[in-house]
Amino acid sequence: MRYSKGFIYTLKEEQKEASIASHNLLLRAGFITKLASGIYNYLPTGLRVIKKVSEIVREEMNRAGALEILMATVQPSKLWKESKRWNDYGKELLRIKDRKGNDFVFGPTHEEVVTDIVRKYIKSYKNLPVNLYQIQTKFRDELRPRFGLMRGREFIMKDAYSFDSDEEGMDVSYQKMRTAYYNIFKRCGLSFRSVEADTGSIGGKDSEEFMVLSSTGEDEIVVCDSCEYSSNIESAKSITKNDYIAEEPLxxxxxxxxxxxxxxxxxxxxxxxxxxxxxxxxxxxxxxxxxxxxxxxxxxxxxxxxxxxxxxxxxxxxxxxxxxxxxxxxxxxxxxxxxxxxxxxxxxxxxxxxxxxxxxxxxxxxxxxxxxxxxxxxxxDLRVVKEFEFCPRCKNGKLKKIRGIEVGHIFKLGLKYSQSMKASFLDKNGKAKPYFMGCYGIGIGRTAQAAIEQNHDDKGIVWPISIAPFEIEIVSLDTRSDEIKKYCEELYSDMLNKKLDVLYDDRDERAGIKLNDMDLIGVPIRIVVGKRNFKDSKVEVSDRKTQEKYLIDKDDVVEYVSKIRDELYKNLQI
RNA sequence: CGGGGUGUAGCGCAGCUUGGUUAGCGCACCUGCCUUGGGAGCAGGGGGUCGGUGGUUCGAAUCCACUCACCCCGACCA
The missing domain is CATH 3.90.960.10 (YbaK/aminoacyl-tRNA synthetase-associated domain)
Structure with missing residues (x-):
C-alpha cells in the first residue's frame, strides 16, 4: 500500500475521549473513528488488523475441527422467548420491531439461533459432535461503553458452539477449544493466562477466561506464586489462617x-x-x-x-x-x-x-x-479473597492479585439451551436426548486493542508482527531525489511481487512527519531510505520494538528484511 | 441507573463571570515561495446554523427553562 493512497490520517494531539493508551493510539494512528458511544468505524489500517486477528482465529478454529458459518444478526424474539432470555437478558438486549410490529433483537450472542439450526438438522448421534463458529458483529447495549474497542456496544466477536451427545464428549470439545485459544493468543503475540471464572448469566458448569495481563485491565485476577492456580477474583477461593482467640461468654x-x-x-x-x-x-x-x-x-x-x-x-x-x-x-x-x-x-x-x-x-x-x-x-464461602492468603490448590503458595483484559471466555453450557429449546437427537437406543453444549467467545477488536495496551511506548504502537496492519514499511526521506525515488519504487514493487506485506511512505513530507507517523502506526520492520546513507549505497533497517538500527547494502534489503520477518514470526510459534 | 463533568471548524481549545462590531487561537487542510534524517519558516486562503428547542431582551455563544449527545467514577460483559 502506498501511504499517499492509503487513507491514513494521523493526529498529533492526545484525544480527550480516550483515557487509556491503547484507545488513544487507535484514534491517533487513524485506525478507528467513533460514530456514537461505543460504536466505531474501522478505517483501512484498523480493518487490516481486525482481518489479521480474525484470520489467526479462523485458522486455529478450523484446525480444531470447527466449521465456519454466518448467522443472521437480526433474530426473531420467538427463539429468545423459548430460551427465557427474552426476559432474563435485560436492557443490554437491543430489541427492535419490524414494520408489522413484530419483535426482533439485534444479536448479542447466538446460542438460540445456533441451537435452532442444529436441532433442525441433527437428529442422530451419528452426526455428533459438531462445532459451528462465526466471526461477526454483535450488539450489546452496555450500561457504560468504555475504552474504545475494549468495551464497545457494537463489536466483532468470534463465537463458537459445540454440540455433543454426552458429557464426556462435551469435555473433549471444550479441551479442543481450550488448546485452540492458547494457540490463538500465543500467535497474536500476547502475554496472557487462563483463569477460572464464574459462569455468570450464561449458565453452565466449567468456565475459563483468557486474560491479557495489563495493569489497565478491568478484571482482577488471583494467581498462586507456586502452582498454576489462577482465578478471576469473582470466583477465587483461598485458605485462610485465623489467629486463635479463646472462647468467652456472650x-x-x-x-x-x-x-x-x-x-x-x-x-x-x-x-x-x-x-x-x-x-x-x-x-x-x-x-x-x-x-x-x-x-x-x-x-x-x-x-x-x-x-x-x-x-x-x-x-x-x-x-x-x-x-x-x-x-x-x-x-x-x-x-x-x-x-x-x-x-x-x-x-x-x-x-x-x-x-x-x-x-x-x-x-x-x-x-x-x-x-x-x-x-x-x-x-x-462468601468473601473476596485477599492477597497473601494461601492457594486453595497447592495449599502452600501465596496468592497475589494482578489485572487483566478478558479477551476470551469458554464455557461448558451443558443442557441449558438444549432443554429449554427442546433440541434433541436420537441415541443408539433410539431414545431422544438433549445435546451437551459448549460455547466459546473471543473479542476480536478487544484482542487487537489489548495487544496495543501491552505493546506500546511513548511514541506509539509496537505491533506484534502477526497482527500488524503491515509487516514492513519503506520510508523515503528524499522524494525529490530521482535516484532515491527510483530505488524506492523498485524496492516496493519487488516486495509486492514477493508477496511481502509492505507499506510505502511515498508522501512528499518532511522527515520528521514521516518518522513520527512511522513510530505511531507501529509497523514492526522499517526501511528508511535517505541520502545520508544512500550515497554509500546503504539503507537503514530498524526494529520498531528494540529501536535497533542496521545499515544494509541497498541490494540486500529484501533478503535481510525477509530474514528478520521470519525471526519475528518464529517467536510467535505455537 | 446513581455521582461528577463537557458540548464553539476535522482535532485540541479560548471567549461565557459582567449580553453589544465581522466569533477567535493552535494543529490539520488549500495556493505560492522556501525547506528535506525527528511533527520547520514566510505570505495568502477556505471552512462555524456556537449540540437542539423555547424564552428574556432593541440585541444571546454569553442570561433562564427544557431537551439531546458525549466523557469520567461505580454495578455488567467478548
Missing part, C-alpha cells in the same frame, strides 16, 4: 455512637478479625438476605448471589433496613429480630471462638458471640 456491652466496625472495635479494644458485620441484600424477587462476614473481609456479591440462587443482589438502603425492623449499625445474628430474613454466614467465621457482633439494640453490641452456640446460620 456479653452485651454499651457502644454509644459507635456504628462502624472500625469504631466499635477500637472502642472495645478488639481486633477487627474478631468481629462480624452483617450486610443486607435483596434479590430480583425481593427476597432479603443477611450476609455475615468477618469484620475486615469484603463480601463477594457473585458468591453471595450463587449461595442464594439469585440472579442479582442489591444492597438494602437505609429505609428498607428500617422497614425490615433492623437498626443500621447494630445489626447482628444474635436475637435477630426478623424471622423472614435468612442469615448466611461466611464459613471462615466457623473457626472464630469469640466475635463482636451487633445486638440489634441501639448503642449495644455483643462480645464473645460464637456460631452454633449463640446463633445459627448456614455457612458458605
Amino acid at each position: 456479653k452485651k456491652v454499651a457502644t454509644p455512637q459507635k456504628q462502624t466496625i472500625k469504631d466499635v472495635c477500637e472502642f472495645l479494644q478488639k481486633e477487627e478479625q474478631f468481629s462480624a458485620k452483617a450486610l443486607l441484600y435483596k434479590n430480583e424477587n425481593n427476597e432479603v438476605f443477611c450476609f455475615l462476614i468477618q469484620g475486615d473481609d469484603e463480601l463477594n456479591e457473585i458468591k453471595a448471589a450463587r449461595a442464594t440462587n439469585s440472579v442479582e443482589l442489591t444492597m438494602l438502603n437505609d429505609d428498607e433496613i428500617e422497614k425490615a425492623g433492623l437498626l443500621k449499625g447494630y445489626i447482628g445474628p444474635v436475637n435477630f429480630p426478623n424471622k423472614d430474613i435468612k442469615i448466611i454466614c461466611d464459613k471462615r467465621l466457623e473457626n472464630i471462638n469469640s466475635l463482636v457482633v451487633g445486638a440489634n439494640e441501639k448503642g449495644y453490641h455483643f462480645t464473645g458471640a460464637k456460631l452454633h452456640r449463640d446463633f445459627e446460620a448456614e455457612t458458605k
Whole structure:
C-alpha cells in the first residue's frame, strides 16, 4: 500500500475521549473513528488488523475441527422467548420491531439461533459432535461503553458452539477449544493466562477466561506464586489462617455512637478479625438476605448471589433496613429480630471462638458471640479473597492479585439451551436426548486493542508482527531525489511481487512527519531510505520494538528484511 | 441507573463571570515561495446554523427553562 493512497490520517494531539493508551493510539494512528458511544468505524489500517486477528482465529478454529458459518444478526424474539432470555437478558438486549410490529433483537450472542439450526438438522448421534463458529458483529447495549474497542456496544466477536451427545464428549470439545485459544493468543503475540471464572448469566458448569495481563485491565485476577492456580477474583477461593482467640461468654456491652466496625472495635479494644458485620441484600424477587462476614473481609456479591440462587443482589438502603425492623449499625445474628430474613454466614467465621457482633439494640453490641452456640446460620464461602492468603490448590503458595483484559471466555453450557429449546437427537437406543453444549467467545477488536495496551511506548504502537496492519514499511526521506525515488519504487514493487506485506511512505513530507507517523502506526520492520546513507549505497533497517538500527547494502534489503520477518514470526510459534 | 463533568471548524481549545462590531487561537487542510534524517519558516486562503428547542431582551455563544449527545467514577460483559 502506498501511504499517499492509503487513507491514513494521523493526529498529533492526545484525544480527550480516550483515557487509556491503547484507545488513544487507535484514534491517533487513524485506525478507528467513533460514530456514537461505543460504536466505531474501522478505517483501512484498523480493518487490516481486525482481518489479521480474525484470520489467526479462523485458522486455529478450523484446525480444531470447527466449521465456519454466518448467522443472521437480526433474530426473531420467538427463539429468545423459548430460551427465557427474552426476559432474563435485560436492557443490554437491543430489541427492535419490524414494520408489522413484530419483535426482533439485534444479536448479542447466538446460542438460540445456533441451537435452532442444529436441532433442525441433527437428529442422530451419528452426526455428533459438531462445532459451528462465526466471526461477526454483535450488539450489546452496555450500561457504560468504555475504552474504545475494549468495551464497545457494537463489536466483532468470534463465537463458537459445540454440540455433543454426552458429557464426556462435551469435555473433549471444550479441551479442543481450550488448546485452540492458547494457540490463538500465543500467535497474536500476547502475554496472557487462563483463569477460572464464574459462569455468570450464561449458565453452565466449567468456565475459563483468557486474560491479557495489563495493569489497565478491568478484571482482577488471583494467581498462586507456586502452582498454576489462577482465578478471576469473582470466583477465587483461598485458605485462610485465623489467629486463635479463646472462647468467652456472650456479653452485651454499651457502644454509644459507635456504628462502624472500625469504631466499635477500637472502642472495645478488639481486633477487627474478631468481629462480624452483617450486610443486607435483596434479590430480583425481593427476597432479603443477611450476609455475615468477618469484620475486615469484603463480601463477594457473585458468591453471595450463587449461595442464594439469585440472579442479582442489591444492597438494602437505609429505609428498607428500617422497614425490615433492623437498626443500621447494630445489626447482628444474635436475637435477630426478623424471622423472614435468612442469615448466611461466611464459613471462615466457623473457626472464630469469640466475635463482636451487633445486638440489634441501639448503642449495644455483643462480645464473645460464637456460631452454633449463640446463633445459627448456614455457612458458605462468601468473601473476596485477599492477597497473601494461601492457594486453595497447592495449599502452600501465596496468592497475589494482578489485572487483566478478558479477551476470551469458554464455557461448558451443558443442557441449558438444549432443554429449554427442546433440541434433541436420537441415541443408539433410539431414545431422544438433549445435546451437551459448549460455547466459546473471543473479542476480536478487544484482542487487537489489548495487544496495543501491552505493546506500546511513548511514541506509539509496537505491533506484534502477526497482527500488524503491515509487516514492513519503506520510508523515503528524499522524494525529490530521482535516484532515491527510483530505488524506492523498485524496492516496493519487488516486495509486492514477493508477496511481502509492505507499506510505502511515498508522501512528499518532511522527515520528521514521516518518522513520527512511522513510530505511531507501529509497523514492526522499517526501511528508511535517505541520502545520508544512500550515497554509500546503504539503507537503514530498524526494529520498531528494540529501536535497533542496521545499515544494509541497498541490494540486500529484501533478503535481510525477509530474514528478520521470519525471526519475528518464529517467536510467535505455537 | 446513581455521582461528577463537557458540548464553539476535522482535532485540541479560548471567549461565557459582567449580553453589544465581522466569533477567535493552535494543529490539520488549500495556493505560492522556501525547506528535506525527528511533527520547520514566510505570505495568502477556505471552512462555524456556537449540540437542539423555547424564552428574556432593541440585541444571546454569553442570561433562564427544557431537551439531546458525549466523557469520567461505580454495578455488567467478548
